[in-house]
Amino acid sequence: MRLKVENLGVNYGRVWGVRGLNFEAKADRIAIVGHNGSGKTTLLSVLSGLRKPTEGRALINGWEPYRRSDRWSVIRYSFEKPQFSIPVKVSDLVEALETNESCNRVDELVDALGIREFLDHRLDGLSSGQAQLCNLLTALACDSEVLILDEPTSHLDAYRAGLIDEMLSKRKGLIIATHDPEEGEAVADYFVILKEGKIVWEGSRRKLFAEGIYEVTLSGIDETITGNVEVLHRFGAIVVVRAEEEELIELMRSGKIAGFKRAGLRYAYVESR
Numbered sequence: 001m002r003l004k005v006e007n008l009g010v011n012y013g014r015v016w017g018v019r020g021l022n023f024e025a026k027a028d029r030i031a032i033v034g035h036n037g038s039g040k041t042t043l044l045s046v047l048s049g050l051r052k053p054t055e056g057r058a059l060i061n062g063w064e065p066y067r068r069s070d071r072w073s074v075i076r077y078s079f080e081k082p083q084f085s086i087p088v089k090v091s092d093l094v095e096a097l098e099t100n101e102s103c104n105r106v107d108e109l110v111d112a113l114g115i116r117e118f119l120d121h122r123l124d125g126l127s128s129g130q131a132q133l134c135n136l137l138t139a140l141a142c143d144s145e146v147l148i149l150d151e152p153t154s155h156l157d158a159y160r161a162g163l164i165d166e167m168l169s170k171r172k173g174l175i176i177a178t179h180d181p182e183e184g185e186a187v188a189d190y191f192v193i194l195k196e197g198k199i200v201w202e203g204s205r206r207k208l209f210a211e212g213i214y215e216v217t218l219s220g221i222d223e224t225i226t227g228n229v230e231v232l233h234r235f236g237a238i239v240v241v242r243a244e245e246e247e248l249i250e251l252m253r254s255g256k257i258a259g260f261k262r263a264g265l266r267y268a269y270v271e272s273r
């Protein structure tokens, strides 16, 4: 997928949701990451064709989605707060998908996502997580050249969120917005970090993990890191550090730290705060 964003701006009256966005990415899966209110949903609403930019333009595979009347045959999107107001059962939705020619593996996904447990429930009475699973069932089962998902796993438990991320990591033409660094890293091969409607970092997976920065998990919550290690940020037992790998291996051998990995989005995110 080729995504090109040129001087893109969207305003809501006096407030700009995003402004002056420029980037070009060629990737199968792009993650738009950012703090609350940074403009992720605004950008996705343009990319899904729901909103025209106030200025500039966005092109997916060479076309502007908001100018294309047949975009629904190409783009499938799902927003964070799925709301089903129709009084039909989950089983009716499943049946409709099973008879739709562009959808497949519906039965298999109903089992994998745990939807079979609430097939008899009405769509307008589902919990947030159940509604999100139904939304994801449609997104995952049915073909589309481009799939746009806004915070796809925000209401799901860790196991189901992991299952979804595993499926998404095999998908092509995916654009996902998330504020979860773990999810972004699990799924995407290109990252755009937004802050207050502007891009503060963008680049490939390779670039993201290139810095000599690590995320360390302490063995105990009261543990402190000693030695030749510079602590950059601390989040409870997770600490972002600059260090030589050998030094961290030593700390692991001594039992002070439980493990470490190259820091990616968490570091880029914190640096852009």
Ligand SMILES: Nc1ncnc2c1ncn2[C@@H]1O[C@H](COP(=O)(O)OP(=O)(O)OP(=O)(O)O)[C@@H](O)[C@H]1O
Pocket: 012, 015, 016, 017, 018, 034, 035, 036, 037, 038, 039, 040, 041, 042, 043, 179
């Ligand atoms: N309909 C609207 N009317 C006025 N301002 C809006 C509207 N929608 C978004 N905004 C503003 O635009 C900015 C970007 O909002 P947006 O929803 O795109 O952020 P986000 O990154 O998706 O946030 P979150 O992670 O909290 O969902 C925010 O300052 C928000 O208050």
